Amino acid sequence: LYGYAGNTLRIDLSAGKVEKEPLKKEWVDEFIGGRGFTSKILYDENPPNVEPFDPENRFIIAMGPLSGLFLPASGKTHFCTKSPATGGYGDSNMGGHFGVNMKYAGYDVTIIKGKAKEPSYIFIDNDTVEIRPAGQYWGKGSTEVESAMKEELGEEYQILTIGEAGENLVNFACISHDFGRQAGRIGIGAVLGSKNIKAIVARGTKSIPVFDPKGLLKKGKETYAACREKPGFKGWTPEGTAGITNWCNDVGALPTRNFQTSHCDYADKINGKAILKELKITDKGCFACPIPCGKYGHAKTKRGNVYVEGPEYETLSLLGSNCELDDIHGIAYTNYICDEVGIDTCSAGAVVSFALECYEKGYISKEEMGMDVKWGDLDSIVHILNIIAKREGIGDTLALGVQGAAEKIGYDSSKFAIHVKGLEWTGYESRNAPGMMLGYMTSDIGAHHGRCWVLGSDVATAVGGDKNATVHDLISGDSDFDTIPKADHKNVVPLVLKSQHLRPAFDILGTCRLQYMEIGLETEYYEELYYYATGKKMDFNKDLLLLSEKIWHLNRMFNKREISDFGRKYDYPPARFYEEKIPNGPNKGHVMDLGVIEEMLDTYYEARGWDENGIPTQATLEKHNLTV
Ligand code: SF4
CATH class of the missing domain: 3.60.9.10 (Aldehyde ferredoxin oxidoreductase, N-terminal domain)
Structure with missing residues (x-):
């Protein structure tokens, strides 16, 4: 093989x-x-x-x-x-x-x-x-x-x-x-x-047999060179994912104060440039990466000084603005704590901000919390992270994630427990981003941007612009808006499906997707590399995306088998997104309409070949040769 x-x-x-x-x-x-x-x-x-x-x-x-x-x-x-x-x-x-x-x-x-x-x-x-x-x-x-x-x-x-x-x-x-x-x-x-x-x-020290070693070496070198020649190369590597922070804030997508709003006035203090100025020691990359996006740095806080990789955009947004922490050193310190105790910074930021809102509303007492906690306070955030890791006091409940914690805490907390299917929402507020919201809603693993990212197209439908722009194109363009008109929810389904099928392709091949997604490396490179490695012809946009689609159906069937009442109700966003208007920023006044959510789900299910409850039909399973 x-x-x-x-x-x-x-x-x-x-x-x-x-x-x-x-x-x-x-x-x-x-x-x-x-x-x-x-x-x-x-x-x-x-x-x-x-x-x-x-x-x-x-x-x-x-x-x-x-x-x-x-x-x-x-x-x-x-x-x-x-x-x-x-x-x-x-x-x-x-x-x-x-x-x-x-x-x-x-x-x-x-x-x-x-x-x-x-x-x-x-x-x-x-x-x-x-x-x-x-x-x-x-x-x-x-x-x-x-x-x-x-x-x-x-x-x-x-x-x-x-x-x-x-x-x-x-x-x-x-x-x-x-x-x-x-x-x-x-x-x-x-x-x-x-x-x-x-x-x-x-x-491991063994070798891996490949079909055409010379051809693979030649094509591999060409692919490295192509990455370096892409216009996005110079823009991407210096700041990595953190480079998108200001764009997200400018288009009203930066989660702030437990997703109460989508814009803050301190983005310049918590963005990629702040990392370069305040923290960074060196770039850091994964195996054989030509565009290393990791930043290894030194954070100095009143709690002590630490060395840490990051923070990346998701950490900046979820442990930063979403917890109202406006200090880049403080955010890096929370990143360090999460790495050390071993918790995901995305979920951690969503859970801590949920806990802060519960505390503010009186749903969690000072006694349960173990101290008086405040938005934007590093000591408070670190305290909550530590009691979660140790499962002490209310930390034992918060360790369940926002969905499980809301069920135990009660009141109306489930309305602002920001998740889909039990997985916390990541760093893109989506009340005026219907495609992005649908991507989060229908993701097989819950609310994860890694399954679908179409925020750029959503913004383009609202303000004009290229729906297919790369992230580099987006952040290097003009995006400083006072107000953004309502985004159009029609026609988002094909874009969501395309993104949902593209992303697994890289996970299947065993490469990072960011060379394609962020700097625009063409899919033809992957077809040729696959040929020289395996000796098999593969059409990326036909064969590989068809396999992606098959996987999507298979995982949906796994969820149906494992969750007794699995179906449409697992695809809804949290109530905050269709009940509360965004109070400020460029998307002020926008809220997702429940009717739009239903319409998008109907269109999406039909396009996928799923029934009205979101379950793949027999014909769909047969078409993909799935016997489940
Ligand atoms: Fe970043 Fe991907 Fe390169 Fe790793 S492989 S450093 S995640 S671009």
Whole structure:
């Protein structure tokens, strides 16, 4: 199998058993790799209706055919499990250097089940795979453990860890790696914690067979050169995702004060330029990336000075403006705390701002909170993050995420618990962005921008402009609006579907999507790289996007199987977005109409081939050769 290491690794933690088997050819032929593999395997191998923290819930790691092949940004690792946040299909993607070492060690797919008898770590060094005790690391912070393990085992080992939050089964615990890279979403770290696994260590030194090594090398070099020649290259790398902060604020999409509004007057203090001026020491990139977007920096606060990677845009918006924290050093410090205790900064920002609003309204008492907390106060935010990780006081409730916390706290708090399907909404306020809102609503894993990003088209429908502009085009254009007219919700469905199908394509191949999305690298490069790696012809816009679509149907069927009343009602946004008008900023007065939400859902379901309850019809399943 050209392009693949050729093996699946199976680890049964309860039995202490490790098995290796050849990678199934039918997985390769039908699902190619990465997210394709995880969707298929989770559906087929997870026992139906198993609880997320049941030892039988599978934890899957998968690479793609382009992973690790010295091609631009070919170091993404895909993780998958049944999500504790949503109870449905969950996956999360991570950069860095871990996955390529798994592939060099010989494994395209790793499937972990069971629960270790004691705190443990999994050690993988080529053919040596062992479950080792990790008592000395349990209770320690993620980067602290990564440093200590590198000290113990050697710098060349790539390590992923969970923090205290993962050990304590916080529903939005993440996996950390490479001192600042995370698989952040869906509570993937909590599932590892439920299996008593503190870390996974990988080192691989084997080669991967490719169909045409010379052709691949030549095309790989051309692809690197093409990335550097793109107009977006110079604009993207200096600030990375943080470069979009002011644009989001100018178009009224920056979540502020728990999504009460979408604009703040201090964006200049918390944007990419502030990171460069105040924090940055160096750029930091994932394996083989030509456009490194990570920023490694030094934050100085009254609580102490820390080194941290980030903050990225999502952290700036959700732990910054959404919590009213207007200090770049303070935001970086909260980023550091999240990394250390091992929680996703997106969900963390949404949960902390939800807690601050509950506290302000008197729904959480000072006694439950453990101190008097305030918007924009670093001590308050850090306190809430810490009690969540330790599950102390109200932190035990907040550890459920905003949906679960609102159910316990009561009053009208579910109206401002900002999530879809149980996963917290990320950094794009969408009351005047119907396409973006529909993307969030219909995402298989809950409210995650990584599944669909069409905010630029929404803004273009309201103010004019290019609906297909890249992010670079958007942020380098004029976007300083006093007011923005109502965006048009008609015709958003094709754009949402296109975005929802494009994004899995990169997760399937095992590359970062940002070279395509942010700087406009053409899809033809991926077709040719895939050919030289595997020897197979693939039409990106036909074959690969069709597989993306198939995965979308399969994950929807997984959710239907696992959630007893799954259907249309799981696709609604929080009530705040259709009941409360935006009080200020360029989108002042806008609110999403419930009738528009229904209309968009009807159109979307019809276009997908789903019934009025959002379930794939038999004809749709047959068309995609899905027997579920
Ligand atoms: Fe990693 Fe950023 Fe490069 Fe993507 S663009 S591979 S996330 S450094």
